[in-house]
Amino acid sequence: MTSKLTTGRAGIRRGAAAIATAGLAAASLVAVVPTPPASAGVGKAGASPQVPQSPPLPQSTQYSADGWKARPEQYDGMDIERDVPITMKDGVKLLADIQRPTRHGKVVPGRFPVLVQQTPYIKTVLSLPPINWALVKRGYVIVTVDVRGTGGSGGKWPVWGEPEHSDGKSVVEWAASHNRPWSDGRVGLFGISYGGINQLFTASQRPKGLKAIAPAVPMGDLYRDLVGKGGRGYLELAPAYLAAVSGLGILPNTNLLKDPATALKNIQEHWDAAAGNLKMIPEMIQGGDRAYDSAWYRERSPLTYVDRIQVPTLLMGGEFDAFQRGTPMLYQRLSAKGTPVQFINGPWSHAIAAIPAAGVSLPGVINEPPGVKLGELQLRWFDHYVRGVPDPALDRRNKQVTYFENGANQWRTARQWPPADVRYQKAYLSGQASKGRPGALGTPVSGTPDTVKWNLFSGLCSRSTFQWLLFGGEFGNGPQKIPCMTDNRYNDQSGLTYDLPVRGRPLRFTGPVNAHFTVSTKSRDSQLTVRLEDVGPDGSAIQLTAGWLSLSMRELERGRSVVRNGMVVQPWHPYTKASQKPMPKNKPVTVDVEIFPASWSVQPGHHLRLAVQTGDFPHLFPPFPQLKDSFGGDVKLWHDKTHPSWITLPTQPS
Structure with missing residues (x-):
C-alpha cells in the first residue's frame, strides 16, 4: 500500500523541531539503509524497463564560501511505500520503506539515484517528514531498512555481526538493480551512529553500484570506543542499549496488519534472539568473556574492515561524542590508503552531531564552520559523488579535516589528523x-x-x-x-x-x-x-x-x-x-x-x-x-x- 505525502513548506516547518527531536532521539544511535520496493529477492542487474528518465537538475545559485549552494527543489512532495520485502542470501526477509519524489500528488516516473540507510530503531520513524525531505525533493529515492532481527525484518539481531555486513551488500545491490523501475543504478549510503557504523561494514563489502557514503558519528572499535574503555565496563549505557534495541525488536510493527502471520513469526524470532543477547549483560558484569576484547568485538568493529573501503567517504564526528576516539581513527586509515575522504569534527555531542546528518536544521543549536551549512553538506557530497555533478572545490578538499578549536572558539582546517603542526x-x-x-x-x-x-x-x-x-x-x-x-x-x-x-x-x-x-x-x-x-x-x-x-x-x-x-x-x-x-x-x-x-x-x-x-x-x-x-x-x-x-x-x- 502506498501513502502519498504532499505536505507543503508551512506544514513541514511547523513539525520540524518536534519530529527532529523525537526522531533523532530514536535515530541518534542508528544505522539507516534505504532500500527499494517491489518484488522480494536480491535482484540481479538486467535489461531496464522502458521508463522516462528524470529531468535535468536545475542550476544552483552561488553562496559565499566557495561558490556552491544547494540547488532548488525539483519536486513538491514525497510518496512512501512501506514494508517492501527484500530477501537476503539465507532467505531472511528485511523490510524497507521507499520514499520517492512526487509532483502535484503523483509519483514522478523515471529513474533516480538511490540513498540507503539501515537502522535497528524502526524504519517508520526515520521515513517521516521532514527527515530526508530535502533529498527526496531534489531527486533522490530514499530506502530505509530495518536491519536483520529488528523492526519488521526477519531473522535474529546479530549485534553488528557478519550477517548484517552481508545484508548491507545485498540491500545495495538490490537497490542498484535495473529491476527497480525507480533506480538508475547509482547508490549512496547515509545515516547516523548505528546507521553510520553499518555504512562502513557495507562499504567494506564493495557492493556493485555503491558510489559514496556519509557516516555520521560512527564508532571505530566496539570495545575501546564503547563497551570496555580502559578495560572497564560501560555501565551507563551498554547494558541499557543492548536491552533497548532488543526490546524494540519485539514491539508490534507496521507489517502486523498487512501480514500478521509473518509479523508474529518475526516477533517470536526477535524475542528468542533478545533472550540470548541479553545474557551478555550479566556476562559483562560478572567478568565473563564479553568483559574482555576478543574476536567477537573485532568482528563488530569498523576499524577491522576500513582498509577495504574504496568509495568517497564523508565523516562527521563530535569532539564530545560517544565515539570521540574512533571517528578520527577511521579518517586516519581512509586517508592513508588514498580513499577520497573529508572529516568534519565539531564541538558536538552525539545527539547534536546527528541533527544535520538527518538533514534537519535547528538554527542556534549547531555551531557550523564558516560558510558551511551542515544540513546541506550530504546533498553536496551525493550530488558530486553519486550523481556525478562536477564540483572542483569539493575535489580540492580531499583529505581535509575541519575541526573546532575550543577555548579559541575557532574553526580550523588541516590535511591530516592530528594536524601537521603538532x-x-x-x-x-x-x-x-x-x-x-x-x-x-x-x-x-x-x-x-x-x-x-x-x-x-x-x-x-x-x-x-x-x-x-x-x-x-x-x-x-x-x-x-x-x-x-x-x-x-x-x-x-x-x-x-x-x-x-x-x-x-x-x-x-x-x-x-x-x-x-x-x-x-x-x-x-x-x-x-x-x-x-x-x-x-x-x-x-x-x-x-x-x-x-x-x-x-x-x-x-x-x-x-x-x-x-x-x-x-x-x-x-x-x-x-x-x-x-x-x-x-x-x-x-x-x-x-x-x-x-x-x-x-x-x-x-x-x-x-x-x-x-x-x-x-x-x-x-x-x-x-x-x-x-x-x-x-x-x-x-x-x-x-x-x-x-x-x-x-x-x-x-x-
Missing part, C-alpha cells in the same frame, strides 16, 4: 597534591608520592555523566542545567589535581594525549580516571577530554601504539583476559592511560588541569572480579627522578 611535549607531575590543593604540572621536580583515594563513585556528577549519556540533554532543560554536569570543580574534590598556569600565549593542542604514570597500590587491582580540564579565573573546571584504565589491564603493545620521537603518544592495550595481570603489592609500575583526542586552546590567565581519580560512576564500572580485587585500592602516584610521571601533549604554535 609537536609532542611532556608535562611532568610535581609538587605535593592533596584534596583541594593542586600539585604542579610542567617541568620535572622530585617529590614524594601522592595518594589518590579509592572512590568507586567519583564522577557521579561530572562531564562524563553528561557526555556518555549520548544525547547529553542539550534539548530544553536537560542535565547541562545542573552545574556539576559541566563544571568539574566539584568532582575534582574526589581525587587529586595538578595545574599548569598559562601565561603570555595560549596553550594550544590537538589530538590524543598519553598519561604515563608510575603507580603503586596495595590491592591486586585499581582504576584510574584521568581528565584534562580548563580552569578559569572563576575556578570553573571545564573537562576537555578524559581517559581510563584498570591497572590489571595495563599491558602495552608498543607495536600497535602511536610513537613519535620515541614517545608513546597514543597507547594501545590488548584488554584480553590473557593480558590481564594483578598489580604487585606496593611496588611501583609504569602505566600508560589513553586520553581521547581533543582540540583546545587554554587562554592566558587560565590553568590546564590534570585531574586524577579512581572512579567514573555511572559511566564506567569494573566487572565484579576487578571490583573485588580493587576494594580499598588507593593509588600512589609517584613523581620523582627515579619514578617520573607525565602527560604527552600534542601542542601547536600559538
Whole structure:
C-alpha cells in the first residue's frame, strides 16, 4: 500500500523541531539503509524497463564560501511505500520503506539515484517528514531498512555481526538493480551512529553500484570506543542499549496488519534472539568473556574492515561524542590508503552531531564552520559523488579535516589528523597534591608520592555523566542545567589535581594525549580516571577530554601504539583476559592511560588541569572480579627522578 505525502513548506516547518527531536532521539544511535520496493529477492542487474528518465537538475545559485549552494527543489512532495520485502542470501526477509519524489500528488516516473540507510530503531520513524525531505525533493529515492532481527525484518539481531555486513551488500545491490523501475543504478549510503557504523561494514563489502557514503558519528572499535574503555565496563549505557534495541525488536510493527502471520513469526524470532543477547549483560558484569576484547568485538568493529573501503567517504564526528576516539581513527586509515575522504569534527555531542546528518536544521543549536551549512553538506557530497555533478572545490578538499578549536572558539582546517603542526611535549607531575590543593604540572621536580583515594563513585556528577549519556540533554532543560554536569570543580574534590598556569600565549593542542604514570597500590587491582580540564579565573573546571584504565589491564603493545620521537603518544592495550595481570603489592609500575583526542586552546590567565581519580560512576564500572580485587585500592602516584610521571601533549604554535 502506498501513502502519498504532499505536505507543503508551512506544514513541514511547523513539525520540524518536534519530529527532529523525537526522531533523532530514536535515530541518534542508528544505522539507516534505504532500500527499494517491489518484488522480494536480491535482484540481479538486467535489461531496464522502458521508463522516462528524470529531468535535468536545475542550476544552483552561488553562496559565499566557495561558490556552491544547494540547488532548488525539483519536486513538491514525497510518496512512501512501506514494508517492501527484500530477501537476503539465507532467505531472511528485511523490510524497507521507499520514499520517492512526487509532483502535484503523483509519483514522478523515471529513474533516480538511490540513498540507503539501515537502522535497528524502526524504519517508520526515520521515513517521516521532514527527515530526508530535502533529498527526496531534489531527486533522490530514499530506502530505509530495518536491519536483520529488528523492526519488521526477519531473522535474529546479530549485534553488528557478519550477517548484517552481508545484508548491507545485498540491500545495495538490490537497490542498484535495473529491476527497480525507480533506480538508475547509482547508490549512496547515509545515516547516523548505528546507521553510520553499518555504512562502513557495507562499504567494506564493495557492493556493485555503491558510489559514496556519509557516516555520521560512527564508532571505530566496539570495545575501546564503547563497551570496555580502559578495560572497564560501560555501565551507563551498554547494558541499557543492548536491552533497548532488543526490546524494540519485539514491539508490534507496521507489517502486523498487512501480514500478521509473518509479523508474529518475526516477533517470536526477535524475542528468542533478545533472550540470548541479553545474557551478555550479566556476562559483562560478572567478568565473563564479553568483559574482555576478543574476536567477537573485532568482528563488530569498523576499524577491522576500513582498509577495504574504496568509495568517497564523508565523516562527521563530535569532539564530545560517544565515539570521540574512533571517528578520527577511521579518517586516519581512509586517508592513508588514498580513499577520497573529508572529516568534519565539531564541538558536538552525539545527539547534536546527528541533527544535520538527518538533514534537519535547528538554527542556534549547531555551531557550523564558516560558510558551511551542515544540513546541506550530504546533498553536496551525493550530488558530486553519486550523481556525478562536477564540483572542483569539493575535489580540492580531499583529505581535509575541519575541526573546532575550543577555548579559541575557532574553526580550523588541516590535511591530516592530528594536524601537521603538532609537536609532542611532556608535562611532568610535581609538587605535593592533596584534596583541594593542586600539585604542579610542567617541568620535572622530585617529590614524594601522592595518594589518590579509592572512590568507586567519583564522577557521579561530572562531564562524563553528561557526555556518555549520548544525547547529553542539550534539548530544553536537560542535565547541562545542573552545574556539576559541566563544571568539574566539584568532582575534582574526589581525587587529586595538578595545574599548569598559562601565561603570555595560549596553550594550544590537538589530538590524543598519553598519561604515563608510575603507580603503586596495595590491592591486586585499581582504576584510574584521568581528565584534562580548563580552569578559569572563576575556578570553573571545564573537562576537555578524559581517559581510563584498570591497572590489571595495563599491558602495552608498543607495536600497535602511536610513537613519535620515541614517545608513546597514543597507547594501545590488548584488554584480553590473557593480558590481564594483578598489580604487585606496593611496588611501583609504569602505566600508560589513553586520553581521547581533543582540540583546545587554554587562554592566558587560565590553568590546564590534570585531574586524577579512581572512579567514573555511572559511566564506567569494573566487572565484579576487578571490583573485588580493587576494594580499598588507593593509588600512589609517584613523581620523582627515579619514578617520573607525565602527560604527552600534542601542542601547536600559538
